[in-house]
Amino acid sequence: MTTVWLNDESREVPAGTTVAALMAEHGVPERGVAVALDGAVVPRASWATVRLLEGARLEVLTAVQGG
Amino acid sequence: MDPLVIGDRKFGSRLIMGTGGASGLAVLERALVASGTELTTVAMRRLDAGGGPGVLALLERLGIEVLPNTAGCRTAAEAVHTARMAREALETDLVKLEVVHDERTLLPDPIELLDAAEQLVDDGFTVLPYTNDDPVLAAKLADAGCAAVMPLGAPIGTGLGIRNPHNIEMITSAASVPVVLDAGIGTASEAAQAMELGCDAVLLATAVTRASDPWAMAHAMRLGVEAGRLARGAGRIPRRHWAQASSPQVE
Numbered sequence: 001m002t003t004v005w006l007n008d009e010s011r012e013v014p015a016g017t018t019v020a021a022l023m024a025e026h027g028v029p030e031r032g033v034a035v036a037l038d039g040a041v042v043p044r045a046s047w048a049t050v051r052l053l054e055g056a057r058l059e060v061l062t063a064v065q066g067g
Numbered sequence: 068m069d070p071l072v073i074g075d076r077k078f079g080s081r082l083i084m085g086t087g088g089a090s091g092l093a094v095l096e097r098a099l100v101a102s103g104t105e106l107t108t109v110a111m112r113r114l115d116a117g118g119g120p121g122v123l124a125l126l127e128r129l130g131i132e133v134l135p136n137t138a139g140c141r142t143a144a145e146a147v148h149t150a151r152m153a154r155e156a157l158e159t160d161l162v163k164l165e166v167v168h169d170e171r172t173l174l175p176d177p178i179e180l181l182d183a184a185e186q187l188v189d190d191g192f193t194v195l196p197y198t199n200d201d202p203v204l205a206a207k208l209a210d211a212g213c214a215a216v217m218p219l220g221a222p223i224g225t226g227l228g229i230r231n232p233h234n235i236e237m238i239t240s241a242a243s244v245p246v247v248l249d250a251g252i253g254t255a256s257e258a259a260q261a262m263e264l265g266c267d268a269v270l271l272a273t274a275v276t277r278a279s280d281p282w283a284m285a286h287a288m289r290l291g292v293e294a295g296r297l298a299r300g301a302g303r304i305p306r307r308h309w310a311q312a313s314s315p316q317v318e
Binding site: 007028039 | 085086087088089095108109110111112113114115122123133134135136138148149151152153154155156157163165272
């Protein structure tokens with residue numbers, strides 16, 4: 001297993017888990033969200049191919065009321 | 068009214084709305100419809116922070132273009148990152164760039180703001196910076212390639228109106244890009260005043276969403292912006308010291 005951080009909470013995932021798999025597991029919607037891995041935006045088209053390494057830090061943002 | 072042109076977009080309404088402070092989506096919907104707005108801000112927050120994408124679905128259903136902001140960012144680096152996340156999430160190159168200095172005033176940090184604006188323009192964004200009522204900074208932001216400049220009337224959420232009308236007028240009279248009066252508006256006469264000072268649009272949220280009757284205030288703001296725009300174009304009479312009779316003299 002690999003430890004990754006999702007919005008600052010630790011998660012144990014199988015080695016080689018992709019961004020897409022982690023998002024699906026947490027019910028993250030397909031639209032209206034963005035993911036950054038270690039501070040860099042991961043384009044949606046790359047979710048299925050980017051694999052998470054030990055200690056990876058993921059940030060998932062969406063739009064809320066504001067401004 | 069003639070359309071508001073920002074970058075390659077045209078908007079029939081010159082009132083840009085925010086969504087913050089509304090007590091619920093139903094209240095927000097009624098207010099947005101009453102305002103007639105075609106462009107409305109949202110903030111970017113962590114998915115687990117609650118709220119969810121309800122506001123996006125609402126804007127989509129109402130046919131209102133979404134304007135993501137970088138609220139909460141204190142540095143250029145944070146704001147650039149948030150803008151890139153917003154572009155990815157919302158599939159828009161528009162960004163309301165906010166880089167504030169501190170929580171108490173929420174005033175823009177001019178140095179970080181200009182830095183972030185330059186980076187985002189280089190990265191292909193259509194940048195609408197929330198800025199101080201400083202004519203020099205506004206000119207520098209426009210020169211940096213921002214699609215509009217958005218000076219404050221007063222600090223965010225204060226409802227103090229336009230504290231320095233002369234500065235706003237200096238900004239509008241020298242502007243090479245649209246000027247949007249952003250923040251500080253408390254009531255409709257102040258929205259009209261912004262337009263009379265030569266602003267191209269008004270951006271407000273709190274004045275509507277926290278009004279006792281958001282629907283009525285949204286409608287009032289729409290009329291205020293329209294009235295101010297018309298009055299600006301109509302050419303007001305010069306101010307006089309002494310009276311000037313408007314009826315014929317008695318013979």
